[in-house]
Structures are given as C-alpha cells and as structure tokens.
Amino acid sequence: xxxxxxxxxxxxxxxxxxxxxxxxxxxxxxxxxxxxxxxxxxxxxxxxxxxxxxxxxxxxxxxxxxxxxxxxxxxxxxxxxxxxxxxxxxxxxxxxxxxxxxxxxxxxxxxxxxxxxxxxxxxxxxxxxxxxxxxxxxxxxxxxxxxxxxxxxxxxxxxxxxxxxxxxxxxxxxxxxxxxxxxxxxxxxxxxxxxxxxxxxxxxxxxxxxxxxxxxxxxxxxxxxxxxxxxxxxxxxxxxxxxxxxxxxxxxxxxxxxxxxxxxxxxxxxxxxxxxxxxxxxxxxxxxxxxxxxxxxxxxxxxxxxxxxxxxxxxxxxxxxxxxxxxxxxxxxxxxxxxxxxxxxxxxxxxxxxxxxxxxxxxxxxxxxxxxxxxxxxxxxxxxxxxxxxxxxxxxxxxxxxxxxxxxxxxxxxxxxxxxxxxxxxxxxxxxxxxxxxxxxxxxxxxxxxxxxxxxxxxxxxxxxxxxxxxxxxxxxxxxxxxxxxxxxxxxxxxxxxxxxxxxxxxxxxxxxxxxxxxxxxxxxxxxxxxxxxxxxxxxxxxxxxxxxxxxxxxxxxxxxxxxxxxxxxxxxxxxxxxxxxxxxxxxxxxxxxxxxxxxxxxxxxxxxxxxxxxxxxxxxxxxxxxxxxxxxxxxxxxxxxx
Numbered sequence: 043x044x045x046x047x048x049x050x051x052x053x054x055x056x057x058x059x060x061x062x063x064x065x066x067x068x069x070x071x072x073x074x075x076x077x078x079x080x081x082x083x084x085x086x087x088x089x090x091x092x093x094x095x096x097x098x099x100x101x102x103x104x105x106x107x108x109x110x111x112x113x114x115x116x117x118x119x120x121x122x123x124x125x126x127x128x129x130x131x132x133x134x135x136x137x138x139x140x141x142x143x144x145x146x147x148x149x150x151x152x153x154x155x156x157x158x159x160x161x162x163x164x165x166x167x168x169x170x171x172x173x174x175x176x177x178x179x180x181x182x183x184x185x186x187x188x189x190x191x192x193x194x195x196x197x198x199x200x201x202x203x204x205x206x207x208x209x210x211x212x213x214x215x216x217x218x219x220x221x222x223x224x225x226x227x228x229x230x231x232x233x234x235x236x237x238x239x240x241x242x243x244x245x246x247x248x249x250x251x252x253x254x255x256x257x258x259x260x261x262x263x264x265x266x267x268x269x270x271x272x273x274x275x276x277x278x279x280x281x282x283x284x285x286x287x288x289x290x291x292x293x294x295x296x297x298x299x300x301x302x303x304x305x306x307x308x309x310x311x312x313x314x315x316x317x318x319x320x321x322x323x324x325x326x327x328x329x330x331x332x333x334x335x336x337x338x339x340x341x342x343x344x345x346x347x348x349x350x351x352x353x354x355x356x357x358x359x360x361x362x363x364x365x366x367x368x369x370x371x372x373x374x375x376x377x378x379x380x381x382x383x384x385x386x387x388x389x390x391x392x393x394x395x396x397x398x399x400x401x402x403x404x405x406x407x408x409x410x411x412x413x414x415x416x417x418x419x420x421x422x423x424x425x426x427x428x429x430x431x432x433x434x435x436x437x438x439x440x441x442x443x444x445x446x447x448x449x450x451x452x453x454x455x456x457x458x459x460x461x462x463x464x465x466x467x468x469x470x471x472x473x474x475x476x477x478x479x480x481x482x483x484x485x486x487x488x489x490x491x492x493x494x495x496x497x498x499x500x501x502x503x504x505x506x507x508x509x510x511x512x513x514x515x516x517x518x519x520x521x522x523x524x525x526x527x528x529x530x531x532x533x534x535x536x537x538x539x540x541x542x543x544x545x546x547x548x549x550x551x552x553x554x555x556x557x558x559x560x561x562x563x564x565x566x567x568x569x570x571x572x573x574x575x576x577x578x579x580x581x582x583x584x585x586x587x588x589x590x591x592x593x594x595x596x597x598x599x600x601x602x603x604x605x606x607x608x609x610x611x612x613x614x615x616x617x618x619x620x621x622x623x624x625x626x627x628x629x630x631x632x633x634x635x636x637x638x639x640x641x642x643x644x645x646x647x648x649x650x651x652x653x654x655x656x657x658x659x660x661x662x663x664x665x666x667x668x669x670x671x672x673x674x675x676x677x678x679x680x681x682x683x684x685x
Contacts, residue, residue: 045280046209047098047241048151049119051143053133054103057156057192058125059086062101064192065202066090070101085111085226087239087282089270092206096270098282100241102139113142113379114226114297114339118241120214120280122151123205124182128158128169128189132176138388140180141320145391146377149181150212152188152204159191216279217453220373221245223283223301224338228292234266236292238301239284240339244373247277247285247301255290256300257309257369262287298340300371305444309369314396314417315378317346318359323382323389326353333389334381335364343367346380349414354390361395361417372397374420374428374451395420396435398449425452425460433470433482438489438523440473440481473530481527489531492518494540497550507598508605509549545605564589565599569608572619577626578659582615612666626653626663627672634682643679 050058063069070086086101100119103111116122122143126136143151153173158166170187177183186204190197227239247253249267254260266286267277277283285301300307319327327333329352335344346354347363354360364378372394380390395417416434419427428450432441441449446457461480464470469483496518500510512532519528532548535541542551571585586596593615600617603609609617633652634641644652650660664680667673673680 045098045278046095046121046212046214047100047119047280047282048205049100049116049122049143049148050102050125051116051122051136051139052125053127053130053135053139056125056127056130056133056136059101060192061123061125061154061156061190062086062088062099064195064198065205066099085114089282090202090205092202092209095206095209097205097209098241098270098280100282113146113336113341114224116142116146116148117224117338117377118243119148120150120212121208122148122182124151124153124185125156126153126169126173128155128161128166131169131172136176137322140177140182141322141388142379142391144181145318145320145379145388147393150208151182151185152201152208153177153182153185154201155187155189157191158189158196159194214280217244217451218279219245219453220306220447221247221279221302222307222373223247223285224340225295225297225299225301226339228295228297230292231286234286236287236290236295237284238287238295238299239282240301242277242279242281242283243338244279245303246279247283249275252304253285253287253301254304254307255295256302256307256371258299259309260290260294261304262290264288298338298342300338302371306448307371307373308398308445308448309371310397310399311369312347312363312365312399313370313372313394314361314363314399314420315392315394316359316421317354317362317364317380317390317392319354319356319390320388321357323356324385324387326355327380327390328353332383334383334386335366336379336381337370337372337376337394340370342370344380359392361414361421363399373448375423396432396449398432398441398445399435425450425456426464428452429457429460429464430469430482433480434484436481437485438481438520438527440479440485440524440527443478443480446480471530473527474524479524479526481530486527486531486534489519489523489527490535490540493531493535494550497541497548501550501553504598507601508544509547509553511546512548515548547605564591564596565603568596568599569603569619572609572617573622576619576622577653577655577663579616579618582617613662616662623666627667627670629653630667630672631682643676643681644673645679649680 050062052058059070066088068088070088088099088101090097090099102116124140126132155170155173161169166189170189173187177185188197188201188204190201222244223240223242225238225240229237231237247264247267249264251264253262253264255262264285265288267274268284269277269281327346329348331346333344333346335342344364344366347365348354348360349362351360374394374397376394378391378394379388381387382389416431419431429446432446432449443457450457452460461470465472470480471483471486473479473481493515496515515532516528532541536543539551541548567589568585572579582593586593600609604611608620610620610623611617629652633644646660646664649664668675671683674683
C-alpha cells in the first residue's frame with residue numbers, strides 16, 4: 043500500500059497533541075519550552091500502525107503565533123484530522139486552519155470532538171451540531187465527527203477504525219521522479235552530524251546519492267536515511283524522512299530549503315499564480331501589497347503584482363504574479379498560502395501556474411491581454427497545453443526536459459509521451475540532444491520567416507553577391523538564440539528547399555545574381571582583359587583607368603567573378619583567368635610526369651623555361667601552386683605533391 047500522511051488541525055488547547063499520544067503512544071511535544079508552557083510550538087511527528095499500513099502523523103501547533111509552523115507541517119499531508127474541543131467549540135484557529143487546509147488542496151479528512159468527558163450529553167449534542175454547521179460548504183462537509191476523550195479512551199477505537207478505513211481507501215498519487223523534501227527541521231545528532239527532516243512529497247531518496255539544497259545550490263551526499271526512526275536504503279514519497287547529510291553544518295541549511303537531485307529545480311524570484319482571496323478576508327488585496335508567502339516549509343516576504351486590476355476583492359480569483367525577496371523553487375500545481383501583515387491572518391492562497399517565468403515579466407507593471415491569454419491554458423491542467431504554453435513562453439531559449447518536468451509537473455513517462463505526440467505534429471522540436479532542449483514549432487516558424495526575409499533583403503542590398511555565410515544569419519535572430527537552434531532552422535529551410543547552398547554561401551532557392559546592363563558590360567570588359575592576358579594578366583589599375591572605375595567600385599564585380607569561378611585571385615590586385623591557371627597546372631604536372639624524362643624537382647629557372655614568364659608573375663604563381671597543393675616547396679625548389 044502507498045504511504046499516507048495525516049495532519050492535525052485545530053485551535054490551541056483543543057487536545058491535538060494529547061489525542062495523538064492517546065492514539066499512538068508518542069508524545070509529539072519534545073521541546074522543554076513546550077513541556078513547561080503546555081502548548082505545542084513546533085511540529086511534532088508520530089506514526090500509527092493500522093491493519094498492516096503505517097500512517098504517518100504530523101501534529102501542528104494551534105496558537106495563532108505559530109500558524110507559520112502549522113502551514114509548514116500541513117504541506118504534503120494527504121488528509122486532515124480536525125480537532126475541536128467539545129467544551130469550547132469552533133474557535134478562530136479552527137477556522138483559519140480549515141481555510142489553510144482548503145487552500146493547500148487537501149480534500150479529505152475526519153473530525154475529532156475532543157474532551158467529551160468534560161461535557162454532558164446535551165452539550166455534546168449541541169457541540170456536534172455546531173461543528174457540522176461550521177463544516178457546511180467545506181471539503182469536510184460530509185466528514186464523520188467522532189466524540190472522543192484522550193483521558194478515558196471514549197471513542198478512540200471507533201476513531202482508529204475510521205482512520206484505518208480512510209487509509210485503506212486512500213490512493214494518493216505522487217510523482218515517482220523529481221524528488222522533493224521540503225525541510226522543516228535541521229539539527230545535529232551526536233556521532234552522525236547534520237540531519238534534516240521533512241515530508242518527501244515526490245520521488246524517492248537513495249542512500250549514498252548526491253543531493254542539492256535548493257535554492258542555494260549547496261551540494262551534499264546522503265550518508266544515511268531513516269523513516270519513523272528505522273534505517274532504510276530507500277525512502278519513498280509520502281513518508282516522513284530523516285536524512286543525514288555529509289559535509290554540511292547546521293548553519294548551511296535553513297528551514298524551508300528543499301532537498302532534491304542536481305539540476306531538477308530552478309530558483310526564481312517570482313511565479314505566475316492563480317490567486318484566490320478568501321471570502322473571510324477583512325479587505326481586498328491591493329496591487330503591490332506586501333505579504334507573508336508560505337510555500338512548502340518556507341515563509342518569505344513577497345509582493346502581489348496584479349495584472350489586470352488594482353484590487354482583488356474577497357471571494358475573487360485571478361491570475362497574477364508573486365515576487366519574492368529571495369529565490370524560491372517550485373513546481374506547477376504547488377499550493378501556497380498568503381497571510382497579511384496587519385492583521386496577521388490568512389487572507390489568500392492558490393496554486394503555482396508557472397514557476398519558470400520569463401525575465402521580462404519582472405520589468406512591466408501590468409501584462410497586456412495577450413500575455414494573460416497566453417497563461418490561460420495553464421489553468422486547465424491539460425498535459426499538452428502545459429508543455430505548449432511553457433515552450434511558447436520560453437521563446438528561442440526553449441525548455442530543457444528538466445525544466446518541462448518542473449514547469450508542467452509531469453513525470454518522465456508522461457512528458458515523453460506528450461513530447462513525442464507534439465514532435466509528430468511539429469508543435470515541439472528537439473534542437474539540442476545533449477541538453478534535451480525543446481522549442482515551440484511556432485518559434486521555429488517565426489525564425490524561419492525572419493531568416494528568409496533577411497536573406498531576401500541581403501540579395502536586394504547586394505545584387506552582385508551570390509549569397510552570405512551561415513554565420514551572418516545570426517543577425518536575423520534574437521540575440522539569445524542558441525547556435526544549435528539556428529542550425530536547426532537553417533537545415534529545415536534547406537530541406538524544404540527554401541534555401542540553397544552554393545559553395546560556402548547560402549541563398550534563396552532559385553536566386554541568380556542580378557546586374558544592371560552597364561554593370562554586365564563592365565564585367566564582360568573586365569573579364570575579356572584577363573582572358574586576353576592569360577598567364578600575363580594586365581595590371582588592375584591599367585584595366586580600370588580607361589573605364590573610369592575605381593578599385594572599390596570594381597570590387598563587387600571582381601568578387602562575383604571569383605564566386606562564379608572565372609577569375610582567380612593569386613595575390614593582392616593580381617587576378618588570372620581561371621582556364622589559364624588550369625592549363626598551367628596541367629603543364630606543370632606533365633613536366634614532372636613526362637614518361638621519357640621524369641623529374642623530381644623544379645627550380646625557378648626550370649619554371650621560367652616552361653612558362654616563359656618574368657619574375658613579376660613567376661614567384662606569385664609558384665606560391666599559388668604551393669597554396670593550391672599542386673606542388674610542395676623543398677628549399678628553393680618544388681616537388682609535385684603526391685595526392
């Protein structure tokens with residue numbers, strides 16, 4: 043059977059801790075101050091064996107000053123045991139605790155009417171009726187109410203039987219991956235070192251594995267594990283767990299830190315959330331209101347940033363953003379509680395929609411309508427809608443598999459199935475196999491359109507250039523675009539035949555160099571001069587001067603002729619007709635490979651005899667033959683390079 047956790051709730055001095063002790067034999071008040079004052083201050087923990095199933099119990103303080111501790115303990119529980127004293131009935135913290143449980147998404151539980159030995163039957167009947175009326179309209183509306191006495195034992199067998207039935211029928215679903223242990227206690231154990239405890243709300247922890255404290259990023263290793271005081275090699279989700287951490291001091295850890303695996307959680311200074319203002323809130327929540335924010339076992343100061351209004355009235359709900367004073371880590375669907383400063387009471391709560399907000403959302407006071415509509419799919423909980431929205435918000439950065447697990451709260455198997463379906467429809471594309479990073483199909487389409495527009499503009503601006511390099515395309519995309527995403531975009535355009543490659547350049551499919559008639563005439567005149575020159579081409583200035591063209595003006599045409607393969611630049615301002623050089627290569631190879639008189643080496647003098655060239659052309663051409671790997675220089679002579 044799956045591990046199940048029950049939490050207590052109720053007003054101070056209504057007998058929560060006493061009842062737990064009567065049920066389990068475990069006294070949850072462990073502090074000297076708790077014994078002295080007779081009240082629960084910190085969280086207490088116990089367990090109850092019920093028909094082969096161990097029920098974990100979290101006992102919470104009832105005093106209004108320690109509600110923050112109560113919230114920390116209520117995180118991760120599956121159902122609640124609401125405790126109400128028969129002699130006092132419903133009190134302020136009874137109401138607040140129930141509201142907190144409702145905000146945290148707890149949907150089941152039982153009610154214990156304690157101290158029934160201190161009232162007569164008529165009073166007990168009135169108290170029972172009062173509690174039932176109070177629970178009307180809440181998630182405990184149909185919960186059974188058990189009159190009990192921890193001192194006489196009255197009603198305890200019936201309560202235990204009901205707890206056993208509740209546990210047997212309960213089937214909590216917890217993620218098998220993404221281990222998260224919100225830490226609610228940190229202490230030192232003699233002979234062991236630093237120990238942390240908490241409720242393992244997802245995944246599992248394994249003895250000896252590496253772990254990380256979030257949000258600080260401090261690393262450690264699990265030295266030992268315990269559950270309910272018993273050593274274990276593996277701690278599953280849904281159990282109270284104690285972890286002995288290696289290499290850390292108590293000062294390195296804070297209550298509210300989350301213990302998890304490396305690279306699985308992502309600290310942020312703000313979340314997009316669905317916020318509900320309680321109907322019992324004494325006043326509306328204003329934009330930029332400073333509040334106490336409770337998530338997991340952590341409490342931090344935060345501000346509410348409303349997107350489409352200035353006030354959220356009691357009973358109203360909206361999408362907004364919560365911005366923190368310190369980084370927080372969360373997962374889609376996590377529940378939270380908000381308490382006001384004055385008066386200090388619970389006023390709101392809700393669930394996390396996006397724990398990975400875009401940086402730009404912190405720079406604006408309000409979202410526009412399009413931004414809010416983009417967040418709307420997160421309200422549905424539909425797995426594919428969650429992934430699609432996360433990818434859309436991420437833009438060109440995309441989301442890694444780990445980010446999607448946190449942002450959509452899907453385990454590995456679910457997420458793989460969703461991504462496979464989306465990939466088939468091209469709505470999600472894998473662009474980085476190492477990081478397993480995905481991008482929205484719409485983002486790729488936008489980048490593709492920007493790329494084609496950029497290349498088209500280049501052709502219009504540079505009509506005599508065949509195309510541009512791959513590296514130049516980065517100017518068409520947002521600065522944050524990962525190189526691997528750019529590569530994906532270009533390859534898709536090539537595959538779709540929207541772009542073509544010619545040599546090392548990219549161009550629009552079907553693009554041909556466009557020149558005005560005068561430019562075309564100049565190109566033909568220029569080329570004719572080099573064709574006539576052969577291996578003794580004219581000086582570039584001598585060709586350009588009668589045409590009244592400067593070297594700078596001629597450069598695009600010279601570059602074009604090179605790209606077309608009709609001219610070859612041997613050195614600065616020295617160009618040769620390509621066929622003339624091809625013929626020269628043939629003659630040089632024939633000279634070395636003459637079957638009648640094969641030669642091993644050629645000096646400058648032999649090259650002069652072969653070509654009849656002067657030193658002006660002789661040396662540049664010898665160096666060009668070396669550069670083109672036709673020959674190889676050995677001392678002052680050349681040898682034919684063997685292919």
